[in-house]
Every structure is written in structure tokens, then in C-alpha cells.
Amino acid sequence: MAEHVLEPVRPIFRAIATAIVPELRSASANTWTELESQIERALAERPAPMRRQLTSFLRLLDWWSVPRHGRRLTKLDEAKRNALLESLERHPLLLIRRGIWGVRTLVFLGYYTRDDVMTFIGYRGHKDGWSARPEAQRERPAATPQDVGIVHKRPLV
């Protein structure tokens, strides 16, 4: 079922997600649940083979560290885990680089679309634009008559 793509690989996913977004080290259980639900909803819209590839890739990553470190990725300390993922991001095989890019994109999707995170990083986009930002309006210069006009040619600044 599309709703449970991450369930069988949850410890691996969370270990990698924490390396991708360090702030997730202090995430609450509720935050993790919401983040993973958001990702599950996005995955539900993707083709079934892609969902299977994701779980296979996460399992592959978990075992990738064994030959070098004698431990699975989930058992590595943070520094080694981060170093491994960074090296895989620049791996000679496109397939590996693509996989890392895909996982990081999913983590970002789950994390940076949260209202509390947008507030935390200072994003203040609002549909009312300038009207919603009186402090920014005060800094704006006054309009001049030549500011408005239909143009039909490429102009210079």
C-alpha cells in the first residue's frame, strides 16, 4: 500500500533524514509522524515502481557502509554517516547520485513545507504582499510619474 512505503524502512529513513536536515535531531515523535505522512501523501501520487525503488535504495544505503565500517549506516555515528552520504552524493554512478537526490528531495518536502519550519527560518510570504509587511513598505521610496507605463520594447535599466 502506498500509505506505508516508509514503514518497513523507518529507522533507515530517519537516520538519513537527520543527516540531511540536522534540525531533525531534536524532532518530536509528532513532528516525525507529520513529516512522514506528508511524504507518504507525495509518494502516493508517484508510480508504484518508484515507491519500490525508494525502499530498495534505502535498504541498499543501510548496508553500503558494512564493507568499509563493519556496521550498517543506522549504527554509524553521526560524523561517519554524514561523510558516507556526502561521498555517495558525488558517487561516480549516476544511479546512486540520483537516489541520494531523490531521498533528500523527499526529506525537504516533508520538512520545509511545515508551517512551524517556515516561521522558524523566517519565510513570510503572504498573499497580501506589501500590505502584509508595513515595516517593508515604510522603507520603499515614493513612486514617480515615469514609473508606470505600457512598454512595447526591451528597455534598458
Add this chain to the structure above:
Amino acid sequence: MIERDYDVVIVGSGAGGGTVAQELAPLVRAGKKVVVFEQGPKLEDHEFTGRELEMSADLYEDGGGFLTADGTMTLAFGRAYGGSTVVYTGTSLIAPSRVIRRWSVPGLDFADVERRSQKYMAENSVHFLPRVLINENNKLFAEGCARAGYHAEQFPLNLKGCKGSGLCNLGCPNAAKMGTNRVQLPNAEAEGVEVVTRAEVRRLEDHCAIVHVTEKAPGRKGLPSTWAPGEYRVRARMIVLCGGPIGTPTLLLRSPVTAAIKGVGRGFTCHPAHILVAEHDRPITNDVGHPKSYFLDRAADEGYVLETCMYFPFVTAKNLTGFGQEHARFMLRFPRLQMILVLACDGAIPENRVTVDKAGKPVVHYTFSPPVIKSFVAATRAAARIFFAAGAVRVHAPEAQPTAIDRRDAYRVDDLITAANFLPGRTSVSAAHLMGGCGMGRGPRSVTDSRGRVAGFPWLRVADASLFPDALEINPYLTIMALADRVAEGVRNEVGAMSTVHAA
């Protein structure tokens, strides 16, 4: 299967389809029947919330995550009433004369493209944004260019009542952007042109479109289709394809009647793009105000264009290269970020193409050529110089390793930013200016002529960016409208002289 008859069927409602719909309205006044089929939904004004995920899901193909076959580039294109004109920033530039000359399409000259472009500039309220509404993210670009010895230009924009939400790419929540959803389609509908949303044209037959109308899914945005869900066989005197450089070749290739047309899908190109981000030592106005006021056109000299831009948290995070502490450090300074979009100009080659898989879905084969990578590197170096000249303290450059360049290393940007660091699959690259696949011209690579006619198919026209025989090297929507206007003119003359269909 329900059967219906029309004089003209238009497939797609973006810059091409919306224009054709409006320009064929006189046919409706003369008693002809014209219908537009749009695969996406028509959103009500209150549904444009500016929220990243929900808007992307309802306005973009694959929620904005459509990938090329090798997964190294994301293609962003709209799927809604108004097509990609719902999600662009409204930049309205006339095609460069050098490009139209280089295209060498018999019957097409720059004066004609310019005249028709100006018509739509006037119709779409194109003007310069008043300086009072330009934010610091944009002003710093212009200042940085001036200090670094570059010549920035201001974008004409098709806005009316812009409040500066900065949410253009998620569909303007204030109905201020004059896309075809705000101008041409309503004009066409007022004259009696039918626009049917949630209607996918599955395949073409001789003088016929097989259309699948879907039900509105629970929890999704948009009005239900005006046609009942189901399969329709729609006969027409003329079918005008305006599904864009992915949709139009896909439809032609999966339709047995047109699948053998030579050259369809080949010559697909785009302006591969990535964003550069710089951090200032103070907050700047960046997430308020129109995001795209200035550009630097180096296409003719170095194969790139730089544009101001500002994206939302998830898209920004995704488009930065890397992850972890360094990535988070930029994201945590969001109010201090200045952004520049790097667009590489890529010439069309037959190997880059659109095909269809067994299920009839589009597959886009695209490889970054050495000239494109060279352009990316030159553009990234220029952007870094502009950032530092504007006062930035740190720059994120995808072609540097590490990607963050501090101000103290500003003098070394040429050494730090190199082609060796451009790694497809690692470097986030996306493209919104999709072109080609049914290129105009004469010769074995051409699918259409300068009026969008397809040889051997007198009932078929193409009127979208798939007509471009090569890259346009600027933002394309105005040129799409100009070419669609030409195609519509021919259709109007031809269908106007025919008798009218009567069956319903």
C-alpha cells in the same frame, strides 16, 4: 462512447491554446463551433492560497516533479485552465531578432513576430513594474550588475493590480497576472468558445479527438468539468494542438494515425536552469514583491541568461545543491537571501527528444551537452561576481566544491567554480522553458511550417512552443502567443470558408 461534432478542437489552454481560442472566437460569431480541451482543472479565485504543496499538486504536471528519463533534470509545466501561464512570472519579452533569423523558417520573419507580440503586450497590460514595488532582492541584482560591469535590463511584466505577494509560481492569489486564464480564455468563452477542463485528449483519429473527461477527485481544487465524466469521440474540421513541447509530441506519437510523422518529438530543448543563492549580512526584502524584475542577457555572447528570482522554502531547499549543516545554514538565513536564476541556452539536437512509453506516457530524453555545462559555469561565475558586488557575504554555487564561497574568496570564483564540479544527478537542474518537438521549417527535421501546418494532415495544426525549431534564449510565452496568433489566422481563414457542422 459519446459522440460530438465541432468545427475546431483546440487541445490545451496555455499561451498557445488560450490565444488560438480567443482568435477563433469570430468563427463562433459566424455560427461555427469551437471547443478547447484542457487536461487540468479550473481553479476558483479563492483556491489560489499560495501554499507550496497544495498549489503545486493542482497546477503542475506531476506536482512539479516531472523528471527527464535519466532523472537529472526536473521539468516544470502547468496543467490547469491557462496552462503554464498560470504559474509563470509574467515576464513579457519579444523574441530576439537574431534568434528568429537563425531559425530560418520560410515565411516567418522578425517583423511579424514583433508585431504580433506587441499586440499581446498591449492586451495583457504589459508594463514595467514601478520602482516603488521592486524589492531589494531585485534591486541588489541591478546594483551588483552595474558594479561588476554587467548591463542588466528590466523585465516588462503582464500585471494588473500586483500586490507583490511574490507567489507568481504558485498561481497569483490576487488575480493580478494576465495569463490566458485571465484574458484570452475568458474573452473566448464570452464569445461562445467552449472550454472543457479535466479533459485529456487520449489520441487522435482522422478528423477526430478521443477525449477522456475525469471526475474531480475528493479534496482536490477546481471546478468540476462542464462535461460529464466519460469517453468522448469528438469530430472536427480542424484540430489545433497546443499541449506544449511535452503534450503535443506525446499525443502525436501515441496516436496511430500520426505516429509515423517524421521528426515528432525530436529537437526538444529547454533552458536548463539552477538557482544561485547568496547571503547578506542583514535581512533584505525578498519574499515580498514581484520576484522577477531584472535580467542579464548574455545569450549571444556566452550562452546564458541570468534572471532575478525568489522561491519558496521547499523549492529553494530542493534546488540548492547538497544537504546537512551547510545547506541548513543557508535555509536558516532565509530573510537574508538573494537569489539569481541561471538559464543556459541549449541548441536543439535530434538526440534530445520526447518519446512515449508502452502506456503512452511521455519520456523526455535529455543530456547536458558540453556547451551547456560551459554556459552554466560561465553563468555561475558571473552570478557570484554580481552577488559579491552587491555586498553578499557568502554565495552558494552548485559548481563549486564546497558549494559555499565566502566573501574573502570572492577573487577566486573562476578557480572555485569549475565544470568538473557539475555533476548531473547531484546538481539540481530544472527547466520551465520547454521548446521544440514539432519544429517549424523545411527539411527532414521539420514537422510543421510557419503556420503550424503538418504535411499530409490538412486537418491538423500545431500552435505552441513545440513549434520552436531551436532555443529562444529568452522567456518564451510572448513568442508562443505570437506564433499561435499566426496559426489561428490561418485556421480562421480556412475554417471560415467551410460550411458549419450541425450535429451535436
